[in-house]
Amino acid sequence: MFLQNNEIRDLLNQVADLLEIRDDNPFRVRAYREAARVIEQMTEPVASLVKANKDLSQYRGIGRDLAAKIREIVETGGLEQLRRLRQELPVSLLDLMQVPSLGPKKTAQLYKHLGVASLEDLERAARRGQIADLSGFGEKSQQHIIESLGRVKKSGEKRLLWSDAAVHARALEEYLMDIEGVRRVRVAGSFRRGEETVGDLDVLVTCGRDREKDVMEAFVSFEGVKNILSHGKTKSSVILRPGLQVDLRIVAQVSYGAALHYFTGSRAHNIAVRKLAQDKGYKINEYGVYQGEKRVAGKTEKEVYASVGLTYIPPELRENMGEIQAAADNRLPALLKRSDIRGDLHCHTRRTDGHGSLEEMAHGAIAMGYQYLAVTEHSQKVAMAGGLNEKQVLQYMKKIDAINEKFSGFRLLKGMEVDILADGRLDLADSVLAQLDLVVCSVHYQQRMDEKKQTERIIRAMDNPYCHILGHPTARLINTRDPMEIDLEKIILAAKDRGVILELNAQPDRLDLPSSYCKMAAESGVRIAVSTDAHSVENLELMENGIAAARRGWLTRNDVVNTRSLSELLRLLRRP
Ligand SMILES: [Zn+2]
Ligand SMILES: [Zn+2]
Numbered sequence: 257m258f259l260q261n262n263e264i265r266d267l268l269n270q271v272a273d274l275l276e277i278r279d280d281n282p283f284r285v286r287a288y289r290e291a292a293r294v295i296e297q298m299t300e301p302v303a304s305l306v307k308a309n310k311d312l313s314q315y316r317g318i319g320r321d322l323a324a325k326i327r328e329i330v331e332t333g334g335l336e337q338l339r340r341l342r343q344e345l346p347v348s349l350l351d352l353m354q355v356p357s358l359g360p361k362k363t364a365q366l367y368k369h370l371g372v373a374s375l376e377d378l379e380r381a382a383r384r385g386q387i388a389d390l391s392g393f394g395e396k397s398q399q400h401i402i403e404s405l406g407r408v409k410k411s412g413e414k415r416l417l418w419s420d421a422a423v424h425a426r427a428l429e430e431y432l433m434d435i436e437g438v439r440r441v442r443v444a445g446s447f448r449r450g451e452e453t454v455g456d457l458d459v460l461v462t463c464g465r466d467r468e469k470d471v472m473e474a475f476v477s478f479e480g481v482k483n484i485l486s487h488g489k490t491k492s493s494v495i496l497r498p499g500l501q502v503d504l505r506i507v508a509q510v511s512y513g514a515a516l517h518y519f520t521g522s523r524a525h526n527i528a529v530r531k532l533a534q535d536k537g538y539k540i541n542e543y544g545v546y547q548g549e550k551r552v553a554g555k556t557e558k559e560v561y562a563s564v565g566l567t568y569i570p571p572e573l574r575e576n577m578g579e580i581q582a583a584a585d586n587r588l589p590a591l592l593k594r595s596d597i598r599g600d601l602h603c604h605t606r607r608t609d610g611h612g613s614l615e616e617m618a619h620g621a622i623a624m625g626y627q628y629l630a631v632t633e634h635s636q637k638v639a640m641a642g643g644l645n646e647k648q649v650l651q652y653m654k655k656i657d658a659i660n661e662k663f664s665g666f667r668l669l670k671g672m673e674v675d676i677l678a679d680g681r682l683d684l685a686d687s688v689l690a691q692l693d694l695v696v697c698s699v700h701y702q703q704r705m706d707e708k709k710q711t712e713r714i715i716r717a718m719d720n721p722y723c724h725i726l727g728h729p730t731a732r733l734i735n736t737r738d739p740m741e742i743d744l745e746k747i748i749l750a751a752k753d754r755g756v757i758l759e760l761n762a763q764p765d766r767l768d769l770p771s772s773y774c775k776m777a778a779e780s781g782v783r784i785a786v787s788t789d790a791h792s793v794e795n796l797e798l799m800e801n802g803i804a805a806a807r808r809g810w811l812t813r814n815d816v817v818n819t820r821s822l823s824e825l826l827r828l829l830r831r832p
Pocket of ligand 2: 604789
């Protein structure tokens with residue numbers, strides 16, 4: 257059994273959660289969380305490191321004790337300690353933490369005082385009003401729990417974040433490509449369209465006819481497979497360990513393009529394309545484009561589109577949201593590419609809640625091929641992360657100046673991620689903000705206000721002449737926290753009037769601004785910053801996530817500010 261890094265991460269986090277619920281030593285809890293975080297950010301599979309007998313305690317954040325636990329996980333697929341904790345505490349307690357406002361501490365309280373051990377118990381206690389009386393909860397949080405429960409239940413079978421699905425998709429692709437006789441492997445479906453979350457993987461393979469049986473055999477014995485749903489000649493289905501279903505189909509070379517188009521979807525897009533074909537007297541299915549009995553196209557996707565008079569449509573746009581007309585008129589946008597990106601405009605260092613030093617982050621950015629990286633620490637309001645006050649900001653700026661002396665052709669931009677206070681004022685004095693290269697303004701507190709008040713709060717923040725970028729505008733966390741109640745159309749127009757840039761935050765569970773609003777913003781003439789919000793050097797690579805989301809939002813190089821050279825960017829940052 258070969259565990260992926262994110263699976264090991266999840267196991268370590270489960271231990272941390274259960275230890276914390278049990279009110280165990282906080283240092284021990286932190287050791288597990290820290291190790292989970294380090295593993296999440298490793299680019300190499302931990303399982304390979306263990307198998308090569310590498311000493312994991314060499315990684316900062318992994319102590320001796322945790323290195324041994326990780327080895328145990330890799331070698332046995334589990335952890336004795338986790339098994340013991342699960343016997344001691346009801347496993348269903350972990351479900352409670354799907355409710356966004358419930359962390360281990362509150363879960364422990366509910367369990368101890370009200371005997372709440374499952375989502376059903378939680379709902380009952382909330383409806384009876386028992387939670388409001390518990391210290392640290394109150395009427396409002398009880399109401400919030402009831403509202404969240406609806407969503408938790410709805411999302412019952414959880415879809416994986418795109419980036420988590422990508423780990424499995426890549427491992428599987430690599431494995432299949434290594435099988436003798438395999439020519440092409442392609443993951444289609446919502447994964448290929450770059451959707452925020454992925455429910456299952458549709459894999460297409462081409463290979464020599466005589467190899468089909470062996471390919472299917474190899475697929476169902478992939479080490480990530482938990483159970484086999486079906487095992488056929490040209491189609492098999494399995495469930496991978498995180499509960500992800502994978503359907504693999506072997507397709508003929510001549511049908512490859514038609515099959516790829518068919519299984520990539522979306523449904524709405526495919527229906528619209530089939531309709532065009534009908535109008536021309538063709539029929540399109542997963543095997544090809546047909547005129548009567550004769551196959552006229554289907555070897556490549558490009559051929560399929562050409563047969564109905566369209567230019568090739570990138571998968572991220574296939575939602576029947578105007579892409580077909582745009583392709584017919586030959587005016588599809590030239591979507592943002594990795595090579596367009598010149599820098600990153602949002603990151604944290606060890607000074608607040610990041611994990612790299614200024615120098616390490618700078619070298620990381622240089623290795624990405626960037627001309628600039630904006631360091632945007634938290635402001636004082638975020639006390640938990642050690643946010644900076646005015647005096648500390650000025651000191652930190654000096655430190656950045658000193659480091660910049662060492663570089664030519666690269667610059668750390670002096671920035672801050674300033675909190676937007678409840679009334680829309682910013683968390684730092686204008687006199688200090690005026691000295692920074694760049695200011696990202698974000699909401700981290702009081703995310704639940706009514707729509708009118710919340711929208712006014714954000715627009716007031718944008719009124720400040722030093723607000724350059726609105727950070728993670730909706731504050732949603734995919735699968736765990738709803739977006740704030742805000743009037744995004746109004747905010748987009750306000751950003752346009754004030755020359756404020758909107759952020760597309762590339763953290764896998766944020767992807768905020770959501771793609772559909774990226775499109776709306778760009779159409780209104782608002783510029784977007786695709787930023788990683790990196791908290792470590794490895795995190796800088798999340799840019800890939802951001803680009804996938806930007807492409808779904810139809811964004812081009814021109815719409816995105818961090819495609820500009822340093823001098824152009826600095827000119828852009830001067831507010832009118
Ligand atoms: Zn933030
Ligand atoms: Zn941030």
